[in-house]
Amino acid sequence: MSARPPIVAAEGLRKTFEGPDGGEVAALDGLTLQMRPGELTALVGPDGAGKTTLIRMVAGLLRPEAGTLQVLGRDVTADPQGVQDRISYMPQRFGLYDDLSVQENLDLYADLHGVPGEERRERFARMLEMTDLARFTARPAGKLSGGMKQKLGLACTLVRSPELLLLDEPSVGVDPLSRRDLWKIVQQLVDEEQLSVLVSTAYMDEAERCAQVWVLNRGKVLDRGTPEELRARARGLTFLAVPPAGMRARELQARMVDAPREVVDAVPAGGRVRFIRQPGADEAALGTLLAGAELLPREEELEDTFMMLLRQHAAETAGDPAAAPAPAPALDPARGAAPAAAAGPVIEVRDLVRKFGDFTAVASTSFDVMPGEIFGLLGPNGAGKTTTFRMLCGLLPATSGKLDVGGRDLRSARARARAGIGYVSQKFALYGNLSVRENLEFFGGAYGLRGRALKARVAAALEEFELDPGARSGDLPAGYKQRLAMAAGLLHQPGILFLDEPTSGIDPLARRAFWRTITALSAQGVTVIVTTHFMEEAEYCDRIAIQDAGEMLIIGTPREVRAEAGTAGTDMNAAFIGIVEQARARRRDAEAAA
């Protein structure tokens, strides 16, 4: 192995971009890395770590300001085309032509790579079989689901066997089922063709599959090694805390997250709290913090090491926004009282149906959400969860069924029902060129706040969410944009908050902070409905519902859902895949029987 030269050798790479405030931000800051041929190498790191910049540089699309970069034994800066002729690259957005069919997309890339006729036929047949897209060759790529687009994107980059495959966050915004399929394909090609793959990812379970893992943050390499070597860094520090009776896991988790001196990281999982203790933590302080919770040691995981490395790095670099403690909104008596008055469910859904022409996006769905509950809506891409979600917040009329939100019928009193809800959309829906204060004032006005009340609410929101009123909204880091969006959605003190994939695209530390805010709101009596792709986030929910193909497959507490899936352990991801696959198998059987 050591005799073979590295396929990618980077030495002291540096690249800066202009930052929001006009200053320079280093995307790569003296990065040095070697990648061995014939294996999977992962780049892991939060947003802004420099993963995409590095991959683009390897692809010859960006020029380093300093340092050298050898790819396939060539200086990629001097001869980018020579490298580009031999590699394949799938950018984050897959590079598909929406108005061309699946087959036409494949043909185009095969022609561009000059794949000859015979080889092409074999390759296409294999790719279509692996991606399970053979049935859809005539369909325009724009009409494929997110997961299918991703697989087609991969097939297009693999129309020939490259000497190096670059995948830039191939599974962002893709559901667990599609993610698993994608990795199956990549793994198969590595095994059969000794393909060399450089993949960037934010998912630790994906990094776990790679031979080498490089942890990046802010343009620097924090650590590297095989998954085993990295895992070992957290050995002996990882535990499960079982909360005493009467205490919710997320309440205990909130306490622990608030104590960075003793605890590196804590997340709720399966009714317990998974946490990493600080190596030098004070035993007594930790004991008080645990408040009688039972401690179970657990096996360390890659995620643990990753979180440790990130926290360390955040602590070392002062002024890191991710290092700031999670903002917990101050308790507001007015808000706390409102939902308590309603004794029954705050959201009541009965036989909800939504059709688009002949297509049933949501089939006869019923459920209730209680005041102060955190309710998670999960499902693969195209499952109907976005449609359900939009109906709940009154953005989309239902075809039939009953829909009460906050005690008002959404179908007849939509405007009034809306006044009682807050909505934070998936994309950043605020005005990027307005300042933080201007955005808040605008949205407050849109919700009917005026004069002194508006001023007071904006001031409170700025303080609660630790926002700089003068900053230009579009220039905020992702985590802060998320805070601003939350602040805007909460200005009118709604009793119900709708969050549509609020944490996609923000790094793990910011995600922890974000959920800390959510759990605090819930403690104040605010009802939260949330959709998410991160299955581990389902653990923060009181109850979750899983949808697929418009049908509600299961509703229950995370524990009940795991029990239903019958999977051992606490892995929400596996439970999710299990439940969706069981339902799909049942449906296939029913169709076969009919």
Place this chain on the structure above:
Amino acid sequence: MRLSGTLSRLAALTRKETRQMLRDRSNLMVGFLLPLVLILLFGYGLSFDVKDARIAVVMQNDSLPAREAAMGLTGSDYLSPVWIHSMQQAEEMMMAGEVDAILRVPHDFLRQLALGDARVQLILNGVDSNTASSVESYVSGALAVPFAQLADRRGGKAASSGQAVIVQRTWFNEPGESTWFLVPGLIVLILTLVGALLTSLLVAREWERGTMESLFVTPVRPLELVLSKLAPYMVIGAIDLAMCLATARWLFEVPMRGSLAAIVGVSMLYLLVSLSLGLLISAAMRNQFAASQLALLTSFMPAIMLSGFVFDLRNVPVVIQVVSQFLPATHFMGLIKTLFMAGDNWPEIWRTSAILALYAVILIALTRRALKKKLD
């Protein structure tokens, strides 16, 4: 080997562009429907000719010779006289915009006629100076014959002695039809439009949808991208050109005195320039909205305002004349009008073709540079 690679990639990319073009209905609307609308609009709707200009005729002298003189107005297609009794009423009609001119035959018309110095007064509504000058020439033309006859009858000698008659002829556009010069100009506009509205979106769209990044990391060369994007739109432009030529010939009956080969050849060259400019803007802006706005501002608007399409460039300030000389549309506009109405002027054809070819080469080279495979 390398050439065959280029050719097969070029074919694949052109096929892709053509498919995308045909599948986007708005493309076809802009490519075919808009030119058709423009042709009909400019051919029928827009005309600088004055037809049925209303003239208020105030007969302050009601003698037979005076009436004979005024009757000259009735025979013309272009004028429709209204007989008014008082000057005051005529002025009111002028104020209200009901008439374009007032013709006053004064009290002393007969007496002055006897003296050989008969005069009538023509008051023009100068709000629209184009119309006013047309009406002026129509009225003086219409009155010339009866005035000559009157002069003849009263005293032949007086008329023949010391009076010169101007025999007027307009060359190239004998009937003075404005469609004759509007329709050739329309070809310039429509070929400009295809570039400004269609190709200006092409590269920006690839940037916006993230496909550019994928294309870059293939063996594709920048020039192949440029050429494959030009090819399908050259076809659309050629069809538009055929539409323009057919309507010019058979619908508006504009003469085509130059050779068809010259007209088509120069037009296709200009089309290439127009498409390349659109592509360059698209490649430089990387944003569809900004690119289309900039393309409209830098190619379509100047082609209307500054190319000599409507306004004679000799009458504009020097600065604008200089600017207009930098527009490929100006050179093409001058040549295409000559080709339609005057005939083949080979030195002019070669000169303009050379200018347009130079533009095409420069624009394509710049676009190729803007597409160098770099993201920063």
